[in-house]
Amino acid sequence: MARAGVTAERLTRAAADLADEIGFQNVTVSALARGFDVKPAALYAHVKDLQDLRIRVAELALTELADRAAAALAGRSGKDALVAFAHVYRDYAKQHPGRYAAAQIELDPETAATSAAHRHAEMTRAILRGYELSGTDQTDAVRLLGSTFHGYVSLETAGRFDRHPRDVDASWSRALDALDVLLRHWPPA
Amino acid sequence: MARAGVTAERLTRAAADLADEIGFQNVTVSALARGFDVKPAALYAHVKDLQDLRIRVAELALTELADRAAAALAGRSGKDALVAFAHVYRDYAKQHPGRYAAAQIELDPETAATSAAHRHAEMTRAILRGYELSGTDQTDAVRLLGSTFHGYVSLETAGRFDRHPRDVDASWSRALDALDVLLRHWPPA
DNA sequence: TGCAAATACTTAAACCCTGTAAGTTTGGGA
DNA sequence: TCCCAAACTTACAGGGTTTAAGTATTTGCA
Numbered sequence: 001m002a003r004a005g006v007t008a009e010r011l012t013r014a015a016a017d018l019a020d021e022i023g024f025q026n027v028t029v030s031a032l033a034r035g036f037d038v039k040p041a042a043l044y045a046h047v048k049d050l051q052d053l054r055i056r057v058a059e060l061a062l063t064e065l066a067d068r069a070a071a072a073l074a075g076r077s078g079k080d081a082l083v084a085f086a087h088v089y090r091d092y093a094k095q096h097p098g099r100y101a102a103a104q105i106e107l108d109p110e111t112a113a114t115s116a117a118h119r120h121a122e123m124t125r126a127i128l129r130g131y132e133l134s135g136t137d138q139t140d141a142v143r144l145l146g147s148t149f150h151g152y153v154s155l156e157t158a159g160r161f162d163r164h165p166r167d168v169d170a171s172w173s174r175a176l177d178a179l180d181v182l183l184r185h186w187p188p189a
Numbered sequence: 190m191a192r193a194g195v196t197a198e199r200l201t202r203a204a205a206d207l208a209d210e211i212g213f214q215n216v217t218v219s220a221l222a223r224g225f226d227v228k229p230a231a232l233y234a235h236v237k238d239l240q241d242l243r244i245r246v247a248e249l250a251l252t253e254l255a256d257r258a259a260a261a262l263a264g265r266s267g268k269d270a271l272v273a274f275a276h277v278y279r280d281y282a283k284q285h286p287g288r289y290a291a292a293q294i295e296l297d298p299e300t301a302a303t304s305a306a307h308r309h310a311e312m313t314r315a316i317l318r319g320y321e322l323s324g325t326d327q328t329d330a331v332r333l334l335g336s337t338f339h340g341y342v343s344l345e346t347a348g349r350f351d352r353h354p355r356d357v358d359a360s361w362s363r364a365l366d367a368l369d370v371l372l373r374h375w376p377p378a
Numbered sequence: 379t380g381c382a383a384a385t386a387c388t389t390a391a392a393c394c395c396t397g398t399a400a401g402t403t404t405g406g407g408a
Numbered sequence: 409t410c411c412c413a414a415a416c417t418t419a420c421a422g423g424g425t426t427t428a429a430g431t432a433t434t435t436g437c438a
Contacts, residue, residue, distance in 0.1 A: 003404070003415060004287050025214070030395060042416050044397070117350075139355040140363040144337065146349070147364070151340025158295050162334070163307070166328040169211070174329040174378070175336070182371045189363070192386055192433070231387050233426070336425055379438100386433070395424075402417070408410095 017096025078130035207289025267319035
């Protein structure tokens with residue numbers, strides 16, 4: 001029997017794809033091994049354990065998302081940048097629900113520092129350069145934007161908006177209008 | 190050996206408590222059975238399966254949260270109501286992380302209709318009575334508020350705000366100020 | 379009061395998953 | 409060529425879910 005050619009990278013990509021198909025929580029070492037026509041134990045030569053695999057998928061997702069966001073942000077500012085960033089974020093979550101779920105797991109401080117996680121915060125800050133916010137206001141706004149984006153995508157994915165006829169895309173668009181207004185009229189402390 | 194006195198209700202409460210301790214995803218039929226000094230199989234007389242148990246915990250959490258929110262909202266309006274609601278929401282999530290996680294699982298339409306899920310949307314709408322929003326604007330605002338609350342709590346719980354020294358309570362407070370301003374200056378379509 | 383039926387619980391077993399240890403195969407380089 | 413490191417398998421321990429069948433306990437009613 002020829003070797004299957006398993007590597008940590010191929011494993012991670014396969015896990016990410018599988019997560020998008022069947023859900024991040026349902027990705028198992030066994031299912032992954034089946035996909036490579038290999039026994040489960042074989043994977044432990046390339047990956048420490050399931051947790052390690054999950055962290056790799058999370059890092060993959062964070063990097064992909066940061067790359068897309070960076071591309072979308074290039075040459076844009078103000079509301080233009082805000083909307084572009086928001087769309088990348090939401091589209092990625094819809095297109096890759098498993099990867100998106102992976103990106104939400106808790107990373108230990110060292111991993112988080114190495115990973116693309118800080119690029120996200122940096123880019124959100126970049127968006128705010130088009131508005132006049134500084135110091136703690138900027139941090140508060142970064143947190144608010146991140147929360148709203150993540151919350152919207154997360155509730156939408158969970159089907160929380162399905163029980164109302166109002167178009168979800170339209171609500172999203174209006175939410176962005178509203179956030180733009182908010183950033184331009186950020187209340188003084 | 191006397192009977193353990195297991196019922197679906199006691200099981201659900203125990204599962205919710207266990208979820209708050211060790212995480213919703215780590216609640217197992219086996220662990221629960223150990224808590225009642227009973228074999229795992231015994232639980233299947235009271236609960237259909239693990240999924241059924243999870244749904245029950247979700248309904249418990251949604252009801253508890255709706256009850257608290259209703260109490261907090263009584264006699265308040267405008268920003269007062271907004272802030273009270275937001276605090277109940279965030280405090281519940283911090284106090285009962287397992288229950289809160291349970292409340293986020295996808296419920297099938299029938300369960301969702303029966304459950305307290307719609308009471309939440311109703312209450313969020315009630316908050317908006319203090320602001321002048323109607324029709325689709327109201328729905329969009331409900332979605333935005335829900336997203337921001339859930340997103341903030343969810344990111345905070347995941348430790349996403351820990352890498353910055355800015356006080357998380359303070360950011361939350363400022364976010365509420367900002368949302369109040371936003372609802373009073375909701376942009377026209 | 380006593381006993382039959384309903385209910386609670388146990389035992390047993392099939393099946394799935396994670397992870398470790400030890401053995402075997404494979405392929406590339408000296 | 410042959411050796412050795414890496415890739416992979418086998419074997420197994422341990423734990424979880426769930427069903428089926430059997431035993432024990434309680435309830436209710438005659």
